[in-house]
Amino acid sequence: MSHPPFSEPNHPKWLRWREDCHNEALLLAERVAEGKKPLIKKIYKRKAVKDLYYCASTGPFQGKCAICGLPLQGDPNADLIHYRPPWPLVHEGKPVWVETPQGPQPHPGYYWLAYHWQNLLPACGFCVKRCETPVFPTMNPPVASQDGNLEGEQAVFLNPHFDLVSDHISEDVSGLLIARTDRGKAWISFFNLNLRDRLPETRLLTRLQQKATGLKQGSQKI
Ligand SMILES: [Zn+2]
Numbered sequence: 001m002s003h004p005p006f007s008e009p010n011h012p013k014w015l016r017w018r019e020d021c022h023n024e025a026l027l028l029a030e031r032v033a034e035g036k037k038p039l040i041k042k043i044y045k046r047k048a049v050k051d052l053y054y055c056a057s058t059g060p061f062q063g064k065c066a067i068c069g070l071p072l073q074g075d076p077n078a079d080l081i082h083y084r085p086p087w088p089l090v091h092e093g094k095p096v097w098v099e100t101p102q103g104p105q106p107h108p109g110y111y112w113l114a115y116h117w118q119n120l121l122p123a124c125g126f127c128v129k130r131c132e133t134p135v136f137p138t139m140n141p142p143v144a145s146q147d148g149n150l151e152g153e154q155a156v157f158l159n160p161h162f163d164l165v166s167d168h169i170s171e172d173v174s175g176l177l178i179a180r181t182d183r184g185k186a187w188i189s190f191f192n193l194n195l196r197d198r199l200p201e202t203r204l205l206t207r208l209q210q211k212a213t214g215l216k217q218g219s220q221k222i
Pocket of ligand 1: 066128
């Protein structure tokens with residue numbers, strides 16, 4: 001099960017950023033067509049859109065890391081990450097090879113998604129660090145050009161823009177996460193969601209606080 005994609009804001013800053021990203025994506029495609037290496041500019045993480053949408057407490061990610069759920073406020077290393085990495089893919093420290101019309105070649109990374117808003121997620125400093133290595137496991141060979149069918153590659157990691165994380169992962173009373181699917185298991189394992197210092201305790205505390213807030217709000221209504 002997946003839920004509808006998060007809706008985009010209608011704010012002029014967002015619309016300007018989307019247009020700038022679209023233009024950068026065209027320039028990038030031209031560059032690759034000329035045989036040059038993809039060059040990803042930092043425009044994808046423009047501060048205005050982080051503040052307005054991805055990291056906003058009122059936004060779709062509720063001011064939390066889209067991967068581990070930690071609050072982003074006060075984390076100086078929180079940033080946007082790419083779901084599908086736009087840099088050459090790596091598996092167990094080695095390049096990922098793909099078949100192309102020109103023969104086997106290292107996967108160039110999903111460079112054509114570098115500026116795509118649904119390929120971007122807010123993440124805490126730890127998860128940002130974890131994503132520095134461009135790893136993206138797939139059940140089928142990864143798509144290596146923008147004409148490919150992304151659904152066909154069957155991504156292992158969850159994309160919170162489309163996947164309902166609770167379909168794949170549940171939480172026990174102590175804050176530990178329980179995988180409900182193989183994708184959930186891979187997600188928990190890659191991001192160390194049960195092994196990181198204080199993370200299960202933080203989840204438990206957040207849940208209790210939310211419950212307390214709910215009770216308080218409930219009592220105010222009476
Ligand atoms: Zn995180």
